[in-house]
Amino acid sequence: MVDLNDRVADLAIMATLHRYRVFETAHGIAAIAWSGDAVTAFRLPGETARDAEWSLLRRLPDAVAGDPPPAIAAVIADAIRYFAGEPVDFDAVAIDLGEQEPFFAQVYHRVRAIGRGETMTYGAVARDLGAGPEAARAVGQAMARNPIPLIVPCHRVLAAGSRVHGFSAPGGALAKVRMLEIEGVATEPPPAAQTAFEF
Known part of the structure; x- marks a missing residue:
């Protein structure tokens, strides 16, 4: 039985x-x-x-x-x-981020509201959450640890001056640029990694 x-x-x-x-x-x-x-x-x-x-x-x-x-x-x-380049919206996708630091959870919620073809800076996300400029670094850490990229569109969050900087996904910053290009956002290519010292 x-x-x-x-x-x-x-x-x-x-x-x-x-x-x-x-x-x-x-x-x-x-x-x-x-x-x-x-x-x-x-x-x-x-x-x-x-x-x-x-x-x-x-x-x-x-x-x-x-x-x-x-x-x-x-x-x-x-x-x-x-x-494949088609306009797709992931806003309604159910997600489960598991245990998160409270500030990170707020960041992910805010970033999900950034629409296709739009971008924000780390500092702007921090300001929207009522935090000071020092919180921009914490926003960057949240983006680096994002367990659900694309659906939580961390590729739409840029460095100060709307520069493409750092991206921990396969392909690094170039992958971020390609995703933004898919969405019609023009970006400057990320700087090449330094390969030699010049004095």
């Missing part, structure tokens, strides 16, 4: 289980993880499926590959369309 308490416990575990899927886009191989109908992690396109999977599993080591439910399949389809 099945113990009802054991069955309830099994259902609770299944509800919190993270699943993931690796998929191809026009810009490379991406990965998404979910729990229920909420996205819990996203990896921007990189060169290989192995890299995308490894990057995602660093954040969610217990996640298992699986078939996405309809809500997540729709997000995957929209991400494929996005990287």
Whole structure:
């Protein structure tokens, strides 16, 4: 006879289980993880499926590959369309960021409201949240730790003077520039890394 308490416990575990899927886009191989109908992690396109999977599993080591439910399949389809250059809006996508520092949670909420083709600076995000200019660095840290890039569009947050600076996703700052170009935002290319000293 099945113990009802054991069955309830099994259902609770299944509800919190993270699943993931690796998929191809026009810009490379991406990965998404979910729990229920909420996205819990996203990896921007990189060169290989192995890299995308490894990057995602660093954040969610217990996640298992699986078939996405309809809500997540729709997000995957929209991400494929996005990287093919189609206008896509991720505002209504359910997300679960897990435990976050309160300020980081506020930053992610504010950044989700930055529309396609728009940008803000780290300092402007901090000001919108009622914080002083010293909080711009904390906004940058939140963007660097963003578990769901694209859906929480950290690529739309720029350095002072609207400069493209730093991006921890595959491809670095050039990936950020490409995403902004997909959205019709003209940017200056990021400065080349210094390869030699000149005196």
